Amino acid sequence: MTDGIEFDRSGEVATLTLARPGKKNAVSYSMWSAIPEIIADVEADARVKVLLLTGAGGDFSAGADIGEFADLRSTAEGAAAYDKAVEGAVRALSGMRKPSVAMIRGNCIGGGCQLSVASDFRFAEHGARFGITPAKLGIVYDFTSTRALVALVGPANARYFLLSGQLVDATRAREIGLVNDVFAPEELQTATMEFVRTLCSRxxxxxxxxxxxxxxxxxxxxxxxxxxxxxxxxxxxxxxxxxxxxxxxxxxxxxxxxx
Structure with a gap:
């Protein structure tokens, strides 16, 4: 398994955990690249009905690992290759037939928020924060992810996220439709898994x-x-x-x- 990703199956549920808690689960190039194969494995496994996405420790993900950008995105060719890996992960997740559920604690920003939007459902704790920050980096968000964001929260809220790069709390995220529901931190896992079990029963x-x-x-x-x-x-x-x-x-x- 790729460093930074933990994957396991328990009965009818597969769990993909972004596991770099020391870096707030920042997503590396190798992690982006590994996600499509993991999702293909989930889709092919007749035992699995639902994919759960979460982050290790106190965060879902603070986004792509910007520390890699100087090396991997320093040229047009490098940026294109990096973007291809990101888009491949997003397309694999959003194109799943089996349902995917993101369970979100702490920071869900940038590429982390991108993965959550690509999931079918999003449940968050009250302390979670959301944002998409390409305008802070001089990056233009890709078409597929922009379309998904607009479909989820509408053009006005999508512009707010993408053009300002500002963060919103979980309550505001629920109000605009970015998340399905918000729970107290101690209730999040129980509530999320109850919904997962509902999906498995259908x-x-x-x-x-x-x-x-x-x-x-x-x-x-x-x-x-x-x-x-x-x-x-x-x-x-x-x-x-x-x-x-x-x-x-x-x-x-x-x-x-x-x-």
Whole structure:
């Protein structure tokens, strides 16, 4: 496993931990580069239903490791290669069919916030801070991540983040839709894992099909297409649909089998 990343599986949940607490979990080039392979592994593992992202210690991540920039981004070619690694990680995460949940403590800034936005859900502690700071570095945020941010918080709030580089607290982040919910520090893990278990209990055929359709909508698609109709057709003829209806009629919890 790459230095700075811890990865483990526990039952139906895989956990990717950004693990450089001495540097507030700053994301190195090697960490960005490793994320797509980890996500591909999660997607391929039939046992895993949800990916949890978090940070070691008191922070989610303070962002990309700027200490590497002098060496890795000092030329146009180097900057392009670095950006390709970042975009590859973001695209892999945002393109997952299985749901991803970011559990956020402390700083969630820059590249850390970028990873959280690429996740499907974000739960934070009251003490968390959020910001995206390219304007402090003379960097222009990439198109994919900008589009995702605008879709999540709207153009006015996206401009606030990107153009000012200022930080907001967790309460404000929830108000604008950047996070789904905020909890006391001692309640965050319990609340997050309760939601993760809820996702695990739902039809995975439904979850993955709808995640794909949402991805297409966010990419600008306006109408249904052959892939969407295939996803919906396969769902209605699948075992999960039959089980879901039967469980509802029999007033019992469903036992979904799709993997």
């Amino acid at each position: 039809s995975q055929a439904s979850i993955r099909g709808m995640n794909r359709i949402i991805e297409k909508i966010l990419a600008g698609q306006q109408e249904s297409d052959a892939e969407v109709e295939r996803i919906r057709r396969e769902a209605v003829h699948g075992a999960d649909y039959a089980e879901g209806v039967a469980a509802f009629l029999q007033r019992r919890p469903p036992r979904f089998t799709y993997r």
